Amino acid sequence: MTINSTESSVFQVPKTKGTGSITTDAVMESVGMYVWFGPRLVLADVNLKFPANSVTALIGPSGCGKSTFIRTLNRMHELIPSAALAGQVLFEGNDIYGPTVNPVDVRLRIGMVFQKPNPFPAMTIEENVLSGLRLAKIKNEKPAELVEKSLTQAGLWNEVKDRLGNTAGSLSGGQQQRLCIARSLAVNPNVLLMDEPCSALDPGSTLRVEETIRELSEFMTVVIVTHNMQQAQRVAQFTAFFLSEDNNPGYVVEHGPTVDVFANPIDTRTSDYVNGRFG
Amino acid sequence: MNRTVTASKPWKQRTSNDYLLVIATSTLPMLVSYVALKSGILSPMLAGLLFIVSQIVAGGVAGLIHRGKRGVGDGILVSLIGFSLATIGIIMGSVLWSVLYKGLEALKFQFLIQNNEYITPTSPLGYGGIGHALLGTIIIVSIATLISLPIGIATAVYITEVRGRSKVIVQSLVQAMSGVPSVVAGLFIYATFIISGVSAYNGFMGALAYSILMLPTVARTAEEVLRLVPDDLRSAALALGASRARVVSMVVLPTAKAGLVTATLLGIARVIGETAPLVFTIFGSARTNLNPFSDGMAALPLYIFNGVRQPFAPEQARAYSAALVLLILVLIVFSLARFLTSDRKRK
Structure with missing residues (x-):
């Protein structure tokens, strides 16, 4: 069954199941989100609430639209030329x-950490942390304190405090990813979106990042895409399961x-x- | 229980047989074709052909002996690469050699700083120099760089970052521009500014003609290097709340810094030896003129062009020296760029 933008209503989206116990006020909410790439509908009727200061994990097999969905939450989706969508993302x-x-x-209020570590190679570690401020032309009176605070939050401070002037490329992959997290934290966003942040990391670095996520969730709303069930269980209070069957658009089966x-x-x-019988 | 361990590179060890094989494959074909040529069996053309063919065969055989069937392709390829290297080496080498050989005669310190004001083509070596032309070339090329670099980078940014509606048109225009013969660039400036009376002959006109030639080279090279900047970095910057302009100025351009320097250099290298654009624009001068906006100016290519056409030996020698100086100038520019783009300060 093929679906294009004009006949999207043909596809009957199954209702999302769930315990419905998310009663707290949501800081962010996607309402009736449909997403297209060109004529192809890839996500249908996603309704998710993200309560304040919580971690929500998005799980599901590859190609089900989790990453696409997370990119609609801070308007990164529209950077793809063929992208289109219907629905709303309510933020506050x-x-x-x-x-x-x-x-x-x-994007200043809703930060993002990507699957692959992508520090700016032409900048030092310190400059990378402050890059968000400089890119958005935000003044900061105490940059040194901000660098220490952000790097500490990202669990990287002790490893790099003596070489803040080195280029970001001199760090290991896991350190680079934590540097990217520190960079996102420096602009003090309300929500942090993480698209498989640990997929390129070793188990040790993964645990560090997870620890960071738990600490962040005390004052920040985190949405994390992950392929790792244990990770979802370790860090997330809420989980949404995405699925796309037989080339149909992806949707949320359960939340x-x-x-x-x-x-x-x-x-x-x-x-x-979740029990590993498929996917 | 002390064991002595010596570091070695087993992958680099060669046996005497290996050396023998290399020597045999590189000398045997030469020997065979030389004998064939000298004994009159083959004409020089055919002997050359025999040399090439036998060299390729020898390469294959050497590969076969050394590594069996799988080595044949490798051996032939090595032979072909060797040929290419030798061909380029011989051509470049002979150009360099003739410039060095003929150019060293007149090259003295005085030659670099004096001008040609009181010199005739027959004046003996030791008098006069190319100081005026050297300065002229530096001034004209600098102005041309100042003009074409911003426009070239802006063009590349438009094509790769802005991706505007006229992207394809701009791209094909730049491509078409890179095919413009250099004499046309000179004639264009001549017709537009000099015949029409807007400007007299001067260095700035030459710089304008040069920048027409530089622009497509800078723009295309810059386009290529900006394409090499990973999209991840653009996404990262955008996700941090940067505007498009900030992404370009703070992330894309700094990341591509070394490549942009290369683009500039390729642009300079493209024009620095061009004579035709100057013939119609700067007029030339025997004295030192540092003002690009008034009066004729001298430049190295024009000086060489005029010098080698003289029937007088001293002037020809001076022209060859000027060519040598031009070569050295290019070498200096390139080394400088290498030095500037290498990451010295950061580890």
Whole structure:
């Protein structure tokens, strides 16, 4: 069954199942999100709430649209020329796709960490941490303190405090990824989106990053895409399971507290996936 | 229980057989074709052909002996690469040699600083110099760089970063421009500014003609290097809340810094030896003129062009020296760029 932008209503999106126990006020919410690449509908009717100061994990097999979805949450999706979407992303009650909203402001409040570590190679470690401020022309009176604070939050300070003037390329992959996290934290976003932040890291670095995520969630809302079930269980209070079957667009099969999704899934496909029977 | 361990490079060890093989494959074909040529069996053309063919065969055989069937392709390839190297080496070497050989005669310190004001083509060596032409070339090329570098980088940014609607048109225009014969660039400036009376002959006109030639080289090279900047970095910068302009100025351009210096250099190298654009624009001068906006100016290529056409030996020698100086100037520019782009200060 093929679906294009004009006949999207043909596809009957199954209702998202879940325990519905997310009653707290959401800081961010996606409402009826449909996403296209050219004529191809890749995500259908995603409704997710992200409560303040919580970690939500997005899980699901490859190609189900998790990464695409997370990129709609801070308007990175529109950078792909063929991209289109329908629906809303409410951030503190306002649609980030509203006609008067500047995407630059959105991305300042909703930061992002990518799958591959991507520090700026032409900058030193210190400059990388401060790059967000300089890129967005934000003044900071005490840059040295901010560098220490951000690097400490990202769990990197002790390893690099003596060589802040080295280029970012001199760090290991795991350190580079934590540097990218520090860079995102330096602009003090309200929400941090992480697209498989640990997929290129060794187990040790992964644990460090997870520790960082847990600490961040005390004052920040985190959304993390992961292929690692254990990771989702370790860091996330909430989990959403994405699936796309038979070339149909992806949708959210089940969404709820992580404990419920993993221990008592409502949908059999969720239990099959989290127990490693497919995907 | 002390064991002595010596570091070695087993992958670099060669047996005497290996050396024998190399020597045999590189001398046997030469010997065979030489004998064939001297004994009159083959004409020089055919002997040359025999040399090439036998060299390739010898390469294959050497590979076969050394590594069996799998080595044949390797051996032939090494032979072909050797040929290419030798061909380029001989051509470049003979150019360099003739410039060095003929150019060293007149090259003295005085030659670099004096001008040609009181010199005739027959004046003996030891009098006069190319100081005026050297300064002229430096001034004209600098102005041309100042003009074409910003425009060239802006063009590349438009093509790779802005990706505007006229991207394809701009791209093909730049491509078409790179095919413009240098004499046309000179004639264009001549017709537009000099015949029409907007300007007299002067160094700036030459710089304008040069920048027409430089622009496509700078723009295309800059385009290539900007393409090499990973998209990850652009995404990262955008996700941090940067505007498009900030992404370009703070992330893309600094990341491509070394490549942009290379683009500039290729542009300079493209024009620094060009004579045709100058013939119609700077007029030439025998005295030192540092003002690009008034009166004729001298430049090295024009000086060489005029000098080698003289029937007088001293003037020809001076022209060859000027060519040598031009070569050295290019060498200095390139070494400088290498030095500037190498990451010295950071580890």
